Structures are given as structure tokens and as C-alpha cells.
Amino acid sequence: MPLESATRAVRTGLIAFAFLSYLILIGIPGRIGGPALPVLALIAALFFWLILRRESIGQFRQVSGVGQDSSEGKPGWEIGPQAGANGSRVRELLPSRFGTPLVLKGLVSGVTTGLLVAIVSGIFATAMGNGVAIQPVLDKIVPLNIAALIGVSPGQIAQSDVSFIRFLVQVLLFAGAGILAALVAAAGRNEPAQNALTGRLSAHLSGPTIRSGGRFAGIALPFVLLVYIAWLGLPGVTAFGTNEGTVRLLLTLIATGSGLFALRLCRPGREKLVVAVLLGLGVVTMPFILDQFQNSVMGLVFIFVMMGLGLNIVVGYAGLLDLGYVAFFAIGAYTYAFLSAPFSSPYISSLLILLGISPESPLLGYWMALPVAMLTAAVGGVLLGIPVLRLRGDYLAIVTLGFGEIIRLFMLNLGELTNGPRGILEISQPALFGLTPVDVTFGLLSSQGWIFLLALVSSALVAFIANRLNGSRLGRAWFAMQEDEDVAEATGVHLVRTKLLAFAIGATFAGMAGQLYAARQINIFPENFSLFVSIDALALIIVGGIGSPAGIVLGALALKGLPEVLRGVDEYRIVTFAALLVIMMIVRPDGILPSPRRRIQLADPEEAVGDSDQETGEALADGDGGKEEDQ
């Protein structure tokens, strides 16, 4: 094994250990309990895989001399029937030039990490076994944590628990993680040989049966998860002993996300249609089987999906960076609140009494108020749009940022109208033909479940509209304007109208979301509409992949759902979340599921052809499954 490869492998191991140390320091092993060690090993394996996969791509490009020629659209390293001659040349070249098998690299990395974990946990365990108190210094290094790490039952660590065998197990586990990562990385290459050993194994792993089997498993996964979630909801059933509410929430998030991937795994045509319908049915059953807590989180997630889809029109399609998007959310929420809550403001109440309307009963129901809220928000969008028409880039961002704050300050200070910081209370719940579904379904649908259901239906509607807009004449005008305003105008695009339409349509969706949010919260206060709502909405479309509706759903699941799951990690929640975001942006800078348009812009051609596509390909086990959905 050449020295260079060895150092690189060791370095990978060190980085993995640094990352794991962080998890250990914030007390993750103690929380997971029994299966902590395998879970950590799996996390390490994931990390190794990310590194090894990249290395094997690099190797392959170098050898076959493709990948540089990016103007030829076909990714050259896909050595299949179309490049047989090239492929055989590669196979001859590989063993001599790349003598270090991936497996060996994985093994070295794994052993490095394993040794470090063993040594460090060994030191702590020995100290604790001898009664040294470490906790006062490092508050998360509790015996529980270390016990989980060395695989003894929770509790105090005795001197006898510290044994060589336990540490050997640790090292072997991580070594196994390294080998596993190498095998998966080699299999994912979808080409014959890295070297003798992995070559043969990966040939088995990537054979047509396994691959189609993987595809099938991918499609089945959301349904299996859904059944499991339903089963967990039965009385008396628990998952892993504790905290099953959070576990179920996590599973729900995963099931929803995997549903999106499943859709991309389908072959276009009838298969896709059938799976889409089944997934739709599956997701609609969710509000019925989840409890109040999970439903309320999922409701929020899908309210933010609507926000994301709306903001995506402004930012992703029209390219206008809007940091004050919360304004329209607030306008929608307050409009509904005005129309449906009893007025606590004396002025408005006396005015209403003068007009012969009882201030105690809501003026309009949810559905009647919906167009009003949407229209008000759209007007707000146009009002914001007009002064910023001539602004671009940073200036636009700052002005919109101000607008978001202005609306919040209005709500806060116009006490006569909005009740100021005391907020508007007792906003009425959406009903269907005068009945609340909670009553109709005899409690099967909780009040939050009903909100979740509404959020689902509304975001499906919004997603449909957004998708149609993307391919429309107006959509093209937005993209053209985003790329070059002058040229777009010179081809006949009316810039003022096009920009205002983007602001208005985006605001309309935010207004819808705001109304539903008000119904969900029942009581709303100005501080519900701080700058952070805008930032969340923007972050979720960036994480998910700007311009891609499926990506936005994933972004909302990750940004609004995951923090609730991580609540167990108490004060480290936000830090952990930030770390996840940073990793995300390194691994997939253009979002989890980037839109095809975006991918072209962000990645340089070689990356776009090689890396990004291949990543999607691996995540989905099928390279081009996702293309048509976003277009």
C-alpha cells in the first residue's frame, strides 16, 4: 500500500473520529442506549462511503481519460455496452495503477477510527471504574454515555467492565464499517473492476437482479414504514422502549421523504402513476394514524412546504431574493384572524356593533376567508414589489428584509387594531359544511390531524400550480429575467408585470400558508412572524434544492421536522442541526434534490455530468429516474 493512500486513509479515519467525538460529547450514545456502538459505526460507515466513493470516481476518470471531455453529454465513466472497448482497457490498467484496493483503504480508515474510539473510551472507562469523577469537568461524559460506548449495560462502570475483548469488538466494528463502506462504494460504481477482490464482490452486488431488487425495496420502503408507524400507534406497542412519540415522528419524516425518492425510482408511465396514487393515499392516511404531537409537527412542516413553494417562485424562478417573505405569511394569518376571531379591540367592536354585526361571532368561515386572505397577501406582494422593481441583488434583499420587519412592527404597535403583543385569540377552526371533521370521524382525526390534512391538500394544490408555472410561458419569462434582465426585456418580456406577478403569486401562497398557520395556532402574536420565519423558508428551499418542488418538501421535512425529533438532545439541538446543515452543504451544495435547471448553473460541467448525477444515481439506485418530475 503506497504511503500516500495510507496517509489519506488514516486521515479519513481521524476526521470520522473527530465527528464521532462530537456526537459522544453531546451525549448521543447515552441517549441511544444499547445499540449505540453499531449506530456510531454506521454513521462512520456513511462518512467513509462518502469519501471512498469520491476517490473511486477520481481514479476512474484518470484512467479512462473521460470526464474531462464534458461537452459530450454522456457521462463517460458509465462503462456499459456503449463503451466496451474503453472498458476493457480500463480493466487492464486498473490493477497496476491502482494497487490499493478500496477495501484496504476502508479497513485502514475503520481501524484508525476504531482504535481511537477504543483508546478514548478505554481511558474514560478505566478512570470511571476507579471512581474518578469526570462529569464535573466534561458534563456529558457521564457513565451512562461511556457505558453505551463500551457496550455494558447502563449504570456505573466497574473496573471489571474494562476489558481487552470489549475494545477489540469496538475496533472490529469500525473496521467492518470501513469494509462495508468500501464495498458499497465499489458496487455503486456500476463498472466491473476496481481490483480483484472488490471487483468480484461488486459484480455480485450490482448485478441486474440486485439492482432491480434495490429499486423495488426503495419503492416499498415508504409503505413498509407507514404500516410500521400505524402499528406503533396501536395501544401498548412501543418502539425501543422509550420516547416512542419522537421515534414515530422521525419515522413519519423518513416515510414522507422516502416516498419522494420512491417516486423517482419508478419507471415513467403506468408504474409511476400507480405508485404516485398509492403514495398519495398513504400520505392522506397519516393524519388519521398519528397522534396530536406528530400531527402538529407534520402540519407545520407542510405549512412550510407551502411557504417554500411560494418563496421558490420569487427566489428560485424569478431570481428575486426576498428576505421579508414572512410579511405575506403574517398578512394571511392576521387577515384570517381579523375575520374569524372575536374582536378584543374596543374600537373595532363598537364599529361592528354600529354596523349591526356581533363582534363575538366570526365574520367569515375558513373557506370564505381563504380568498380574502390570499388576495390581501397578493396586494401586499404587489405593494412590496413596486418600490423594489429597480433593485437587484443585495439591495433587494435588504429592502425586502425591512418590509418583513415593518409588517411585524405594525402588528405589534397598532394595538387598537391588532391587540398588539397580546395577540389575537380564539381564532376559529376550519370546518367543512359547518361540521368539524374531528366530530364527524369520532375522534379518529384529531384537531391537529385535520390541520395536517388541510396542509397536505393545500400544498399539493400549490405544488401543482408551481409545477405548471415552471414550464409555462410565464415561467420561461421568469427564468430569462433571472439570467439577464436586459436581454429578457429585449426579447419582449414586460419586466414590471413579470416581476410583480412573481411577487404576487409568491405572496398568495404565503397568505394561504399564513391562514392555515393562524388556524393551527388558534392564538397568534406578532412574535410568531419574526425574521426567522423568512430565514427558515429560505433555508429550506436552499437545503432542498432551489427550484425543485420535491426538494422543497424534503427541505421542510429536514428543517422544520428534524429539529422536533432532535428535541431529545436538549441544549445541543441547534448546534447539532447546524452541523447537519454544514455537512449537507458540503456534500450536496445544490440541495438534496436539485432541480435540473439549477444543477446546470451551480456545478461546473464536469461536476454536473459526473458527480452530481452519480450521487443522485446512487441515492436513487437509478441514474435518470428523477429528471422528468421537475420539468
Add this chain to the structure above:
Amino acid sequence: MLILESVHTYYGHIHALKGISLTVNEGEIVTLIGSNGAGKTTTLNTISGVLSARGGAIYLQDSGRNGRSRSAGGRHDSDGDIRLDRLPAHEIARLGVSQSPEGRKIFARLSVQENLAMGAFARTDHDSIRSDLDRVLKLFPRLQERLTQPGGTLSGGEQQMLAIGRALMSSPRILLLDEPSMGLAPILVQQIFQIIREINAQGTTILLVEQNAQAALQVANRGYVLETGNIVLSGAAQDLLADPQVAEAYLGI
């Protein structure tokens, strides 16, 4: 068909066009040549409305074709010409003045097909859009092969073809071509100029801005020589080619 009367354009305080007057007649190829910073691109941008003139006037003869004149809503002068210098760029585009900008500026993230569709953005006559698309694709067979490919992934020459194709998709009465040969290999330059001839032969009036003065004068009927915002010389293209002053300054002979 297009008349500029002592047009002045400024970039802030910088006086870029100092009273340009020129005429382009129906069916002609007219070229504007000059060195860097002479104001060639500024002239085209002023005509297309991307920049606005601070003095002078730009007229487009009203052909009444396609009922386009109606969209200009009573902005005719006594001769029935439309004054362009008071109109916003998108309305000028609707009147049949189409620009293929310097540096191509195709929409990199839109597919070739969508780029071409953007060219026809202002039009609603779907049948003739389709026939114009066929015509453009016949002119540039390379684009046919790459219809679904994003514009940004095309080579430089293909992007230039796309830029010209996009401009043609508006079915222009007058085509403003800005440096179509910039950054292209000599063989591609020849090809592009061949295509410019073809477009003109099919009946489109062309105003061509070029650094490559020799090639431009060879395809053009008439030419104007621009120097620091002024027109210093004008005449038939053949005469300009033969002019010793032009030869020394721009043809590098």
C-alpha cells in the same frame, strides 16, 4: 426603414454617443465598424431600448404589417413612422426590432428549445412561430440536435447560432447583430457570415456591428465607421474596403 437622427446617449456623465445619424433601408445589410469603445454596442442598445437616448430621435418606418403598429398606440409622427426612443425595450421588441446581443447572452439554464421560444415571447401567432422554428432549425441544423440541452452547455459557436436563432424567432423586421464573430474560430466566423447573408437573402434587414471589419464590409451593402461616439466615415461597403484610411485603421493592412 430605421433612421437615427443625431442620437446622444450617456452613461451617467460619460457622453458615449455624440450625435449619431444613420439610416438602414429595407432589405439592406448595414455594418457599423470601429475600434473598442467607439460606441458600436451602445448604438445597438440605444436602438433596442436597453439604453435610452438623451437627445435626438430614432424612427422605425411603420409597415403596418401584422397589425403591429397598433401596439405602439399613437406614437407616430407626421410621416407615419414610429419613434422608438420613447418606448421601453419590450415594446420595441414587439415592433419587430430584434437584437442578438454582444457576448451572445443566451439563457444558460433554459434549453435550446426554450431559448428559441423566448425569442418568440412577444408573438401570439402560433402557426407562424412553428414555421419560423422550422426555418431557424434549417438554418442551424446543430441546434436541432441539441434542442433539449441547456443553452449553457453549448459550445461558443453553437451559442452564437442560438443567439442569432433566438433573435430570428421574433420574426424581426430588422435584426441587430452585435459582434457575431466574437471569440469564434476562423472557420466558424466564415460560417456565421454565410448565414448572415442567407438571413438577409430571406428578406430580413440587418444592422451588423463588428470588430472584424473586413468580413463585415464584405457581406454588407453599406457601412458606417464610428470613432469615439461620432460617425467619421460612411459609404458603400466596397468603397470603404478600398478606402486607405479605413484600411490602415481597421483592416490591419
